Amino acid sequence: MLTTFRHILRSRSLLATLTVRELKARYRGSVLGFFWSLVNPLLLLGVYSFVFGMAFRPARGSAAEPYALFLICGLFPWIWVASSLNEGVVSLATHSGLIRKAAFPAELLPLVAVLGNGAHFLLALPILGAALAVGRALGYAVGGLSCLLLPVVVLLELALLSGLALGLAALYVHFKDLKDIVANLLTLFFFLTPILYSLEAIPVRALSLVVRVNPVTPFILAYQQLLFYGQLPGVTVWLQMLGAALAACALGGWVFHRLRDTLVEAV
Amino acid sequence: MSDAIRAEHLGKFFRRVSPGERLRTLKSALLERRRARPREGEAIAALEDVSFSVAKGEAFGVIGGNGSGKSTLLKVVAGILSPTSGSLEVAGRVAALIELGAGFHPEISGRENVFINGAILGLSRKEIAERYERIVEFSGLADFMEEPVKNYSSGMYVRLGFAVAIHTDPDILLVDEVLAVGDEAFAHRCLARIEEFLAAGRTLLLVSHSLALVEQYCDRVLWLDRGRARLIGPPRRVTDAYRQAVAEAEGEAHRQQQEEPLAEATRWGSQVAEIEAVRLQVGGEERYYLASGEPVTFELEVRAHEALADFVFGIALHTPRGVECWGTNTDLAGFVPERLEGSARIRLSCPSLRLAPGEYLVDAAVHSREGAPYDYRKGVIRFSVTAQDRGVGLYFPEHAWGADGGVRWRKPSA
Numbered sequence: 001m002l003t004t005f006r007h008i009l010r011s012r013s014l015l016a017t018l019t020v021r022e023l024k025a026r027y028r029g030s031v032l033g034f035f036w037s038l039v040n041p042l043l044l045l046g047v048y049s050f051v052f053g054m055a056f057r058p059a060r061g062s063a064a065e066p067y068a069l070f071l072i073c074g075l076f077p078w079i080w081v082a083s084s085l086n087e088g089v090v091s092l093a094t095h096s097g098l099i100r101k102a103a104f105p106a107e108l109l110p111l112v113a114v115l116g117n118g119a120h121f122l123l124a125l126p127i128l129g130a131a132l133a134v135g136r137a138l139g140y141a142v143g144g145l146s147c148l149l150l151p152v153v154v155l156l157e158l159a160l161l162s163g164l165a166l167g168l169a170a171l172y173v174h175f176k177d178l179k180d181i182v183a184n185l186l187t188l189f190f191f192l193t194p195i196l197y198s199l200e201a202i203p204v205r206a207l208s209l210v211v212r213v214n215p216v217t218p219f220i221l222a223y224q225q226l227l228f229y230g231q232l233p234g235v236t237v238w239l240q241m242l243g244a245a246l247a248a249c250a251l252g253g254w255v256f257h258r259l260r261d262t263l264v265e266a267v
Numbered sequence: 268m269s270d271a272i273r274a275e276h277l278g279k280f281f282r283r284v285s286p287g288e289r290l291r292t293l294k295s296a297l298l299e300r301r302r303a304r305p306r307e308g309e310a311i312a313a314l315e316d317v318s319f320s321v322a323k324g325e326a327f328g329v330i331g332g333n334g335s336g337k338s339t340l341l342k343v344v345a346g347i348l349s350p351t352s353g354s355l356e357v358a359g360r361v362a363a364l365i366e367l368g369a370g371f372h373p374e375i376s377g378r379e380n381v382f383i384n385g386a387i388l389g390l391s392r393k394e395i396a397e398r399y400e401r402i403v404e405f406s407g408l409a410d411f412m413e414e415p416v417k418n419y420s421s422g423m424y425v426r427l428g429f430a431v432a433i434h435t436d437p438d439i440l441l442v443d444e445v446l447a448v449g450d451e452a453f454a455h456r457c458l459a460r461i462e463e464f465l466a467a468g469r470t471l472l473l474v475s476h477s478l479a480l481v482e483q484y485c486d487r488v489l490w491l492d493r494g495r496a497r498l499i500g501p502p503r504r505v506t507d508a509y510r511q512a513v514a515e516a517e518g519e520a521h522r523q524q525q526e527e528p529l530a531e532a533t534r535w536g537s538q539v540a541e542i543e544a545v546r547l548q549v550g551g552e553e554r555y556y557l558a559s560g561e562p563v564t565f566e567l568e569v570r571a572h573e574a575l576a577d578f579v580f581g582i583a584l585h586t587p588r589g590v591e592c593w594g595t596n597t598d599l600a601g602f603v604p605e606r607l608e609g610s611a612r613i614r615l616s617c618p619s620l621r622l623a624p625g626e627y628l629v630d631a632a633v634h635s636r637e638g639a640p641y642d643y644r645k646g647v648i649r650f651s652v653t654a655q656d657r658g659v660g661l662y663f664p665e666h667a668w669g670a671d672g673g674v675r676w677r678k679p680s681a
Contacts (some may be wrong), residue, residue, distance in 0.1 A: 017386040025374040028415070101366035102387055103346035174293040258297050261349050265281060 004166065004253040004260075007105045015108050019115045026116075037120040038127065041079050045072055052196060064198045069135045069142055072128055073227040074195035074220045077157060080121040081216055082186045087113035088165030089172045089182045096267040106263055107256055110165035118158060132227060144230035153222045156241045160219065163248030167255040173266045174259070193220050215244040271358055271439050271470040272321040272344060278352035279314040279339050279494075313339040315494045316353070321487075323358075323438075326471040328485035328502060330478060330509055336494040337474045341365060341443050344472060359438025359470070362388060367428025373417035377408060377427060380416050384431045398434045405456070406430035426453055433460050439470045462677075478506045479657070507655070511558075514653045518556035533647075536633075536640035540575055540607060544568040545631045545647045559624060559654040559663045564616040567631050574608040578641070582615050583630040584622075587649075592622065592661050598636055623663040624654040 008015065027033040045068065053067040064070040091109040092099065099106045132143040172178045193216050194202075202208040211217055218233075218240035225233040282292065314336045321327040329337050342348045343355060345363035370387045371380045381402055385395035395402075403409050406426045408419075416424065433440075440461070461484070465471055475481050481488055481502055488505040490498045492512075498505050548564040549557045557563060565582050581596030595615070597604075628646040635641070654663055 013391065014386045017383055017392075021372055021375065021379070021383050024379070025372045028374040095370075097366070098370050098387065100347065102370065103361070103363065104370075104387055171293070174289055174296075255297065259293075262292075262296050264348055 002253070004107050004257050005249070008107050008111060011105050011108060014105070015111060015115070018108060018112045019119070022112050022116045023119060034120075034123060038124055041076055041124055042127070044079075045075055048075070048196060063200060066135060066138075066140055069131055069140070070198070070224070070228055071196065072131055073224045074193070076121060076124055076128055077220060077223050078190065078193060078195050078216070080117050080157065081161060081219075082190070083117040083120070084114040084161045084165055085168065085182055085186060087117065088161070089168040089179050091165070092169045092173050092263060092267055099264055099267060106260070107166060110169040111162055114158065114161045114165050118154075118161075122154075128227065141230060142228055146226045146230050146232055149226055149232070150223075153219065153226065153241070156245045157219050159245035160215070160241075160248045163245070163250070163252035165252070167248075167252030170256045170259040170263065173263055189214060189216060193217055194224075195220055198224075215240075215248070218244065269323055269358070270320045270356070271323045271325070272319075272327075272472065273356045274320070274344075274353065275318050275355075276353035277314055277317040277340075277343065277350050277355055278312065279336075279343055279348060280310040280312055280351045282310055312494050314343070314350070314491075317489075317491070317494070317496045318353075319489050319496065319499055321470060321472060323470055324465075324468040325487065326465055326473065326485045328481035328488040328505075329472065329474045329491060330476075330481055330488060330506065331491035331497075332513075334493070335491040337491055338365075338443060339494075340491065341441050341472065341474050345441050357439065360389070360436070361439045361441060362432050362435045362437035363441040363443075364429060364432050365441065365443045367425045367432060371416050371424065371428065374415055376413050377416055377419070378412040381412075381427065381431055384428065385435070388432060388435045390435055402430045402434050405434070405460070407453070422450060422453075429453075429457060433457070433464075437469070439472065440464060441472045441474075443474045444476065478509070482506055510653050514556040514651055517651050518554055533645040534643065536642040538642060539573055540569060540571040540578065540633050540641040542567055542631050542633055542642045542644050542647070543570055543610075545629060545644070547629070547648055547650055555648065555650040557620065557650065557652055559652050560619050560621050560665065562616070562618050563620045564614050565629065565631070567613045567633075568610070569607070569613060569633060570610045571607045574606060575641075576604060576606060577635045578604045578607045579634055579636055580613045581630075581632045581634070583632075584627050585630070586661070587626050587628060590661070592627065594630075596632075604636070620652075621663045621665070622652045623658055623661050624652050625661075626651050 023034070027036065030036060032039075048071055049068040053071075088110040091113045092106060095109050098104045098109070132147075135142040168178060168182060192211055192214050194211060199208070199211065199217075199221065202211060218237045221237050222233040222241060225231050225237070317336075317340065319327075329340060331337050339348065341363065342365065343350050344357060345361055345365065346357070347363070347365075370384055372383065375383075378399075381399065382392065382395050385398075386392070390398075403412060406423075406429075408423055408427055408430075411419065411423065416427075419427070442461070461471065465484070471484070473481060473485060485502050487500065488502045489496055490505050490509050498508055545568075546553055546566045547555055548566060549561050567580060567582075569580070571578075579596050579598040581594065581598075583594030584592040586592065597613075627650055629648045629650070630643070630645045631647050632643040633641045634643065652663075
């Protein structure tokens with residue numbers, strides 16, 4: 001596992017180059033360029049705000065008011081999770097030319113997917129900031145100094161996603177059904193993560209338990225605490241995040257390391 | 268002198284995996300302590316027990332037919348594939364000209380791709396920036412550097428890829444057939460660059476189908492045959508042995524062809540006398556390939572169904588395209604027929620058949636002195652001719668070049 005991360009560290013400048021290439025290539029030739037990366041989150045935000053904030057208003061506790069602001073704090077980090085893993089799982093297969101034809105550190109490819117989408121997330125943060133500022137101006141107690149801890153949560157999420165993407169990408173080379181499994185699990189987990197609702201609003205105890213063991217949950221909670229409630233997340237949340245991030249890196253790094261020699265032939 | 272590349276008992280197996288077995292393979296790769304050696308029938312050996320070493324500054328060639336493992340060997344040396352067994356040591360920075368422009372992204376400009384490709388090949392941004400001008404000049408694409416690579420022709424693509432790769436300043440250069448692409452002028456520029464590279468004491472590993480190229484540039488050559496090292500040695504010795512083996516294999520194919528019945532259209536005549544078989548003897552044994560200049564004998568086996576007093580035997584050689592090379596008959600040679608009955612063997616011997624390298628077909632005939640055919644068999648056998656060097660035309664006399672005065676060649680021919 002450590003070998004995998006050593007390789008990554010050694011080729012960090014290549015990793016940066018490749019990530020920039022990915023971002024440049026994606027928006028080359030489109031008029032609005034990277035603004036497209038903001039359209040989808042905003043569209044989702046609008047739709048969910050309308051459906052659950054206005055059209056029908058399920059009981060979700062007063063903790064999640066104003067709803068649009070609550071939603072945006074969980075939705076943006078989640079979009080990073082979903083897009084990173086969906087792209088990460090196929091990253092080795094998509095760029096098979098690179099690893100088959102050059103002596104190239106294959107572990108960079110899943111990370112490029114994570115970092116590229118991470119860049120989109122960071123570029124969308126000003127929107128989030130603006131939304132929080134508007135919320136404060138309207139008299140809601142959102143945001144505050146707790147936002148300064150945001151980079152720590154972002155780094156922990158980066159670690160979680162890197163580990164998951166590494167493992168999934170290496171497995172996908174041997175097991176092509178994984179792409180569809182991941183896509184469907186992500187849809188399922190979107191609803192099993194307290195993004196549309198607050199954790200306290202779940203009426204069924206068993207379901208609440210499922211949501212709590214979801215490894216993405218502590219990250220979303222942390223974002224909501226820091227950004228929306230303006231509080232520091234509790235120790236449990238920090239430990240859960242750290243545990244999930246370390247476990248993902250260990251497992252993903254191990255899987256990748258074990259499969260490394262088989263990748264070039266199988267991809 | 269120390270070794271740049273040292274391979275000992277190198278082996279590379281590829282697993283032949285059916286979809287149903289994929290999960291089992293995955294499980295074993297994940298969980299078994301050592302990767303299990305594939306079972307019999309499950310693996311394809313691309314390389315088997317290959318040992319060689321390449322000294323620093325040496326130009327080493329690898330030849331062999333398709334599927335002989337040449338490219339696999341190159342990829343193992345380049346570090347793209349890991350060997351299944353054996354050991355490999357490579358000392359120094361390696362640049363592999365295997366697939367040029369790996370990692371070029373079609374949507375972004377040539378300039379940016381130079382930087383990315385350079386980074387993939389292991390250069391830092393600063394190093395690439397220093398070399399950028401030279402890379403562009405070498406590629407001859409100065410006017411196109413701001414264009415997205417997707418607008419490049421395939422030749423331009425390869426030129427830019429080669430330009431980047433050759434400027435990574437490697438200690439060891441691995442070249443796989445890439446010189447076959449691109450136009451003549453660019454190929455010359457690449458070769459000139461490779462010569463400079465060799466003159467600077469760097470190491471070259473050249474995989475090529477062009478035996479002439481290997482003979483010209485390499486100090487030693489490895490011949491791979493179905494994954495095994497068949498011969499390592501001075502270029503001329505190895506390429507000659509390889510040519511001989513290829514010709515033998517072709518000769519075997521010809522011999523099998525001889526046994527197939529000939530189509531009616533290629534045979535005509537009254538059949539009062541019949542040519543039952545035609546054989547080619549080279550240096551006393553029956554075979555259908557020869558080196559130009561070897562002694563040969565054409566032998567006709569003839570059976571006359573009635574006694575004949577008017578008969579001529581003839582032999583003619585032509586190329587598969589129908590160009591006549593040589594023809595003669597017993598009448599032209601002044602033999603006056605007296606009697607032919609029962610079976611007979613007729614031989615035409617040439618102490619030295621100096622045909623140019625290539626394929627030849629033999630016509631054999633028995634006919635009357637006025638030309639009425641009894642049995643005319645067109646293209647009844649075929650054979651191939653090889654030679655040490657190439658030439659055009661049909662005739663291949665003994666020859667040697669000589670020179671005096673202000674002329675000098677890079678390498679005397681071995």
